[in-house]
Amino acid sequence: MTTKQALSKSTIYILLALGAILMLLPFVWMISTSLKASNEVMVMPPKWIPSVFQWDNYSKAIEVAPFGRYAFNSIFVLVVSTIGELITTILAAYAFSRINFYGKNVVFAVLLGTMMVPGEVLLTPNFVTLSNLGWIDHYEALIVPWLASIFSIFLLRQFFLGIPQELSYAAKIDGCSDFRFLWSIMVPLAKPALITIALLKAIGSWNAFLWPLIVTNSENMRTLPVGLTAFSTETGTVYELLMAASTMIILPMIILYIILQKYIIEGVARAGIKG
Amino acid sequence: MKKFLLLILASVLAVGLVACGNASKKDDAAKSNDKQESAADIPEKLDKPVEIEFWHAMTGGLEETLKEMTDEFNKSQDKITVKLVSQGSYDDLSKKLMASAKAKTSPVMSQAYEDWMTQYVENDLITDLTPYIEDKNHGWTKEELDDIVEVFRDANTWDNKMYGVPFNKSTEVLYYNTDMLKDKGLDVPTNWDEYKKAAAALTTNEGGKKVIGLGLENSIGLSFPTYVRQAGGTTISEDLKSVTFDTPESKDALTFLHDMVTEGTARLAGEDGFMSGPFGRGDVALYVGSSAGIGFVGAEAEGKINWDVAPLPKGKEAATAFQGTNLVMYNSATPEEKLAAWEYMKFLASPEQTVHWAKNTGYVPVRTSALDLPEWKDYVKENPEYGVAASQFDAGYYDPHIKGKSGINEALKKEIQAVLLKQKDVDKGLADLQSTAQSAVDKANK
Numbered sequence: 001m002t003t004k005q006a007l008s009k010s011t012i013y014i015l016l017a018l019g020a021i022l023m024l025l026p027f028v029w030m031i032s033t034s035l036k037a038s039n040e041v042m043v044m045p046p047k048w049i050p051s052v053f054q055w056d057n058y059s060k061a062i063e064v065a066p067f068g069r070y071a072f073n074s075i076f077v078l079v080v081s082t083i084g085e086l087i088t089t090i091l092a093a094y095a096f097s098r099i100n101f102y103g104k105n106v107v108f109a110v111l112l113g114t115m116m117v118p119g120e121v122l123l124t125p126n127f128v129t130l131s132n133l134g135w136i137d138h139y140e141a142l143i144v145p146w147l148a149s150i151f152s153i154f155l156l157r158q159f160f161l162g163i164p165q166e167l168s169y170a171a172k173i174d175g176c177s178d179f180r181f182l183w184s185i186m187v188p189l190a191k192p193a194l195i196t197i198a199l200l201k202a203i204g205s206w207n208a209f210l211w212p213l214i215v216t217n218s219e220n221m222r223t224l225p226v227g228l229t230a231f232s233t234e235t236g237t238v239y240e241l242l243m244a245a246s247t248m249i250i251l252p253m254i255i256l257y258i259i260l261q262k263y264i265i266e267g268v269a270r271a272g273i274k275g
Numbered sequence: 276m277k278k279f280l281l282l283i284l285a286s287v288l289a290v291g292l293v294a295c296g297n298a299s300k301k302d303d304a305a306k307s308n309d310k311q312e313s314a315a316d317i318p319e320k321l322d323k324p325v326e327i328e329f330w331h332a333m334t335g336g337l338e339e340t341l342k343e344m345t346d347e348f349n350k351s352q353d354k355i356t357v358k359l360v361s362q363g364s365y366d367d368l369s370k371k372l373m374a375s376a377k378a379k380t381s382p383v384m385s386q387a388y389e390d391w392m393t394q395y396v397e398n399d400l401i402t403d404l405t406p407y408i409e410d411k412n413h414g415w416t417k418e419e420l421d422d423i424v425e426v427f428r429d430a431n432t433w434d435n436k437m438y439g440v441p442f443n444k445s446t447e448v449l450y451y452n453t454d455m456l457k458d459k460g461l462d463v464p465t466n467w468d469e470y471k472k473a474a475a476a477l478t479t480n481e482g483g484k485k486v487i488g489l490g491l492e493n494s495i496g497l498s499f500p501t502y503v504r505q506a507g508g509t510t511i512s513e514d515l516k517s518v519t520f521d522t523p524e525s526k527d528a529l530t531f532l533h534d535m536v537t538e539g540t541a542r543l544a545g546e547d548g549f550m551s552g553p554f555g556r557g558d559v560a561l562y563v564g565s566s567a568g569i570g571f572v573g574a575e576a577e578g579k580i581n582w583d584v585a586p587l588p589k590g591k592e593a594a595t596a597f598q599g600t601n602l603v604m605y606n607s608a609t610p611e612e613k614l615a616a617w618e619y620m621k622f623l624a625s626p627e628q629t630v631h632w633a634k635n636t637g638y639v640p641v642r643t644s645a646l647d648l649p650e651w652k653d654y655v656k657e658n659p660e661y662g663v664a665a666s667q668f669d670a671g672y673y674d675p676h677i678k679g680k681s682g683i684n685e686a687l688k689k690e691i692q693a694v695l696l697k698q699k700d701v702d703k704g705l706a707d708l709q710s711t712a713q714s715a716v717d718k719a720n721k
Binding site: 038039041042043064123124127128131132136210213214217218219226229230231232233236237238 | 338578
C-alpha cells in the first residue's frame, strides 16, 4: 500500500467513525439519562456519566404503567402482522413481476399512487371504517390494516425482477407450477429482501404510536409506545424515567438489528432502492 | 414513454384521492350540523347502573390523582361507574375526539379546551349543561353556580349557555431566584418598569457564570395576548370577526419583550425545551411559566437554588390568562349516561374535590369558596408557592370564542418567535401576524 492509499483510506475511516459516533450519541445520551437523578438530566454542560448510577429508575419506570401487558400486545401484533405482511407481499410481488395479466401496469401504478397519500389524511376515514366494522379496541384494528404494504411489494417485485427468467423456464419445463416455483425457488433466493422487509415491518410495528393509541381505548389493548406517554405532561417530561423505559423498549429491536443487519444492507442494496 | 404516462396517472390519482378526501369531510360536517339533538330530557333518578367513559389526557402523577378521585366517586354511590380512558397527550386526545365524532362513537365525556369546544358547539357535538345546572333534582343552586370562578364560567359559555365545567386550570406566574434578588437588593417586580429594571440588574457575568435576567418559554407567542392585555389592549374585536394586533398596545407589548431580548436581559428556553431547567440551575433569575409546572421547577431546583413564586407583574393593567381544559359531555350519549356524567362533573367540581385536585397537581381550585376551606388555607400556608396562581383570579381573563383560533395560535407562535429571535423587526412581525391571523379568522367564518 502506498502512502497515498493509506492516507485516503485512513481519511475515509476517520470520517466513517465520526459519522458512527454522531449516530450513536442519541443512544448514549438515552442510556446515560436513564441512569441519572432528575436534577442531573438538564445540567449544562451535559454530564455524560451520571455521578451516582440510579438503577432504580428502571424499576420505577416499569411501575408507572402495565408494561407487561403492553409488551405482550406489542409482540403479538408484531408477529402476526409481520407474518401476514410477508405472505401478502410475496404473493403480490410474484404476480407483479412474473405473471402477465390484463391491466397489470395500471394496477401497479395505482398501488404506487397510494404511497403518495400521507398517512395523516387517512387517519379519520380509516378510523370510521374500523369503527363501522366494530373493530375499535380489538386486535383486528391493530393488525388487519397493516397486513399489506405497497412499499414492501415494490421492494420485493424489484428483487424478483432481478432473478433470471431462465430459472422459471427451467422449472416450467420440469412441470413445476407457479406456486411451487414461487415457494421453492423464488422465496429462498429472495431471503435477504424478505428479511429486510420483515425487519422494517417489525421496527415500524414496534415503534408505532399514533395508530395504536387512536384505535384502542382499554389498557388491555395498548402497546409499549403508548405506555411512554405516561412520562410526559404539558409542563414537562420526566426524562430519566422516560429514557429508562425507552431503553428497555428499544433494546429488543437493537438486538434484532445487530443479528440481521448484514441481510438488511444486502437486501436494500440488491433491490436497487436508494436512500 | 409508457412509464412516464403511468407515473403521471399515478400522481393524478394520488392528488384526486386527497382532494376527494377533503370534499367528503366538508359534507360530513354539514350533515352533522343539520342533525339537531332534542333538548335534554333529564331523568329524575337513575334506576339502573350506568357505566360511562371519560377520555382524558392526564399522565403521570396527574393521572394517579384523577384515578384516586374517580375511585372515590365510584364508591360513593352504587349506580354510576366512571371508566377513565387515557388518550395520550392533548393533541392525541383532540385527534381521537375528531375521528370518533365522525364515526359517531364519541365517549360520554372528555376533557376539552375552549377552542375545541367552539368547534364542537358549532357542530352540535357537545351538550348544553344549562338544563342540568338548573334542574331542581340534580342541579346547582344559584350560590353554587356563582361560586365557580367567574372567568371559568365565562370561558365555558357560548350564547349564554354553559357547555363545560372547569377542571384542570392553571395560569402563568413569575418564578424568581430569591438569592439573586437579595444579592442585588431588589424586591420582586410588580410592574413593567420594575420588571425591566430587575431583568437588567439580574443579568450578570460574574466569575465566568453567565446569568440572564428573565427567562421566557418557547411558547411565548401563545402568551403574547396576555402582554397586550397588560398593556391595556385586546387582541380580538368585540364582534369576534377580527383580530387587533395592529394597535399601539400590541406594539407596546411586543416592543417591551423585544427590547429585553435584544438588550440581552431576557432569553427564550430555546434548546432547553422548558425554562424550568435553566431556572433550576441558576442560569436565569426570573422566569414566567405555568403554575402547573411548579413540581418540575421544584425537582430541577432541588439542592441548587432557592426560589419562590409571585403574581405576574402588571403593565397598565394586571392580566393573566387561565389555561387548561374543561369537562364536556357529548350529545350522542343517552339521557341516563348524561345524567351520570353530570353527577361526576359536579363531584369533581365540589369544593372538597377541587381542593384535593389542586393540592396534588398544582392546578388551581375552580371554586371561590374553596379558597376559604381550612384544608386549602393550611396547605397554602405551608406551600405558599401553590397559592399564588389562585390569588390571580381577579386578573384572570379568557380569550373570546373567536372562530379560527387555531390559525391565530399558529400565527402567534410563528411571528412572535420570529421577532424575539431577531429575524424580523417589531413592525414587520406585527403586520405579518395581523394579516395571517386575520385571514385564518376570515377563512373560518366563511
